[in-house]
Amino acid sequence: MNRFTPLTVSGKHLKNRLVVPPMASQTANVEGLATEQTLRHYANLAKANPGLLMVEYSFVDLSGRSETNQLGAHSDACLPGLSEIANVIKQQGTLVGLQLTHCGGKAPRVICSDLMGPSGITVPAYDRVLEKPRAMTREDVELWKTRFIEAAIRAEKAGFDFVEIHCAHGYGLNQFLSPITNQREDEYGGDQRNRSRLMVEIIQGITQHTNLTIMARIPGQDLYPEGLTPNQMLETCRYFIEAGLDVLDVSSGIGGWNRPKQRRGQGYLVEESAYIKAADLGVPVIGVGGIEEGDFIDHAIEQQWLDLAAVGRAILHDPEGFAWQQMKQPSRELEPS
């Protein structure tokens, strides 16, 4: 097995093991609708010829938006633009997924006037100081659930093959998972099962209402004091899979997606996907973090650190030139450090 080995995931056929992860392009208009620039951007990324291309984090409700030019999936007005994006990517024989998000307490107040989080606790972030959000009511929790499911239904109507709920990088659903930001005393807080409950209900809802293949972008751990541990994340993964999840996309947690200071080298987050892969949970696992060479992907597949490799910035900088298709000898040490 190597990077060219196809993989079928719940009936969807990926032509190879390369994934373009979701990357915010900030090309939507202020209403969250795709523009010509958005279409050009995705047509360009598709030139890397990945098995799966994930479209950037798209807000499910206006209250969950974190950037002015963020793509939306919050209303039927988004459907034509989303359909065009899916179409442009699929022309290259690549499968397409849409990542769905609610920022919760992780946004500047000028963009999100009603900052809310599971317990009204300020979200720690590597790159900025955030304001304290208000604590969510049960009605807010119900609204998030409904909005994620409605946005997934839209993704299917628009022609997407996969949908991904964004539970990582400190955004709203990560805030539910993490003991740092979730100190609720109802059934959505308290222990790991309860902290996973909202996402479990979203996954069940998407399974019930669509035929989409469902992914979750999850933290391997929070890498923050008192934050999510690898064992807690394994427990969460089991609840997600029981609820109908098809693919685990393993990244970082509270703090953001940037490389944690203590991690170095190519595949700097791959040890997170590796421990989840080692638990043999029965669904494909995506690993990410500074991957730049096809040889590294082959090595990581062979070592069973991951099933699919996500390559972000190396593709963003040069989709056509990214050398993953060339057979060449490893040029340097392949172990993630």
Ligand SMILES: Cc1cc2nc3c(=O)[nH]c(=O)nc-3n(C[C@H](O)[C@H](O)[C@H](O)COP(=O)(O)O)c2cc1C
């Ligand atoms: C410009 C940019 C935008 C990003 N936007 C998102 C996003 O919308 N959703 C997400 O889950 N991760 C996002 N990320 C993180 C990437 O998906 C990926 O995890 C990260 O860049 C590490 O992979 P790499 O080292 O191959 O770039 C973004 C990264 C970049 C560089």
